[in-house]
Amino acid sequence: MSAHASTLTPPVSAGQVVFSATDIAKSFGPVAALSGVSIELRAGEVTALMGENGAGKSTLLKIITGDYQPDSGVLSLHGAETRFAEPRESRTSGIRVIAQEPEIIPHVSVAENIFVGLLGASGPVFRRRAVLEQAREALAEFGFAGVIAAETLGSELSAAQRQIVEIMRAVVDRPAVICFDEPTSSLGEEEVEILFRLIRRLRAEGIAIGYVSHRMNEIFQLADAITVLRDGKLVGTKRTEDTDHDDLVRMMVGRDLSQMFHREAIDPGDTVLELAGVSNEFVHDVSLTVAAGEVVGIAGLVGAGRSELLKTIVGDFRVESGTLSMGGTAVRFHTPADSIAAGIGFAPEERKAEALIMHRSVRDNIALAVLKRISRFSFVSSAREDELAEGYIKKLGIRTPSDRQLVKNLSGGNQQKVVLARWLSTTPRLLLLDEPTRGVDVGAKAEIYAIIDELAQQGVAVLVVSSELPEVLGLADRIYVMAGGRVTGVLPRANATEEAILALAMD
Known part of the structure; x- marks a missing residue:
């Protein structure tokens, strides 16, 4: 065990709770988030x-971390009953939860972010050098040295690198229990493989690991046992070898979702969006088209320029050369407001940072893009705002006690539905979706796919960025593949396979 090892983990036998x-x-209040839920985390097991978004997973994790206290029930650590009045008590007891949305301090280094809260009281020069060296050693030990540098400022990190910092915070002192909450949602294939090797290593060292993910292939690669929640209740726990994909889906959602990727072939209408040789510092000579009623996918590895392309289309990034046309007319969007006025809706990848106002209500977030439409004499009509929000809550199945609920209190999948509701309320001609099902459970995914399909049938042009190959293969009528900011190929649905996409993505 390394110099970073903690004394928090007492000797335990493999399989011991x-x-x-x-x-x-x-x-x-009147909403039961959890009722009769039980789970065991065993030494040397994952x-x-x-469960679907809203099943109670996040609430259970917050009880484990001490953010919430249970109304009833028993927590036990190493066989002794315990209770955490605050997160510090959980951490001191040897429990770490790796959050899906990392909290990174922007103006300090990766090293200081990793060891935040653990820094000594020595002088700043000595401390900084010592912490940098410790961080370099830890990043090398855990396999991330080639992915992230200890000196990099938090403000300069990509989404994947921020997630790596969050993971490093948890593992550097080898706690007794580590829970991962959707740890791969921001990671590329290389980082995912490093993470999986790390988790297997921690398991071999006897650490008890909890793992929350909506990605079935990850679960079957890593998990020894699977606990399923539905509507805040325990459905059951099974050993991985005793279950399969279809069985888990039935446990989670109570219905068959085997056709959730299926879309019928379409006859596209007129071209809505056309790019011809569009270039800037992020994308290079990109040409593509999206027609009315068509779902076009953009695939590629992390860093391929997919998100940057969408932000170029909506005016976040300037078009330096080439042309962008809407409905056959060349346009130039100087700000996102220009693209909204042209009938474009954009749901970005980072919904909490870029799409939602977390301290405002569901109603406020849904109505944000159409305030002029629901106003009279510059005053927003509360009745029309209520009608709008309640209509989309019902239509999209947003799980919330009311439209006055703060959006920060919703699960990830329901937050994503709020983002979609905002843009659907604008009746867009073109909808840009960047990782629309990131961190979303299989049931909510099926619902989002149905929404996308319905929009296409209504004649909306849809452009989707997705890192999940089965998703982009199931949704898209055509797939553009990007690498290094360029389009390396275009695949019609009939010729699109995972192998063909990956070959172009690594071009």
């Missing part, structure tokens, strides 16, 4: 926690 939550209940 390290942490358990038994018959946990938690309510928020236990997956699965």
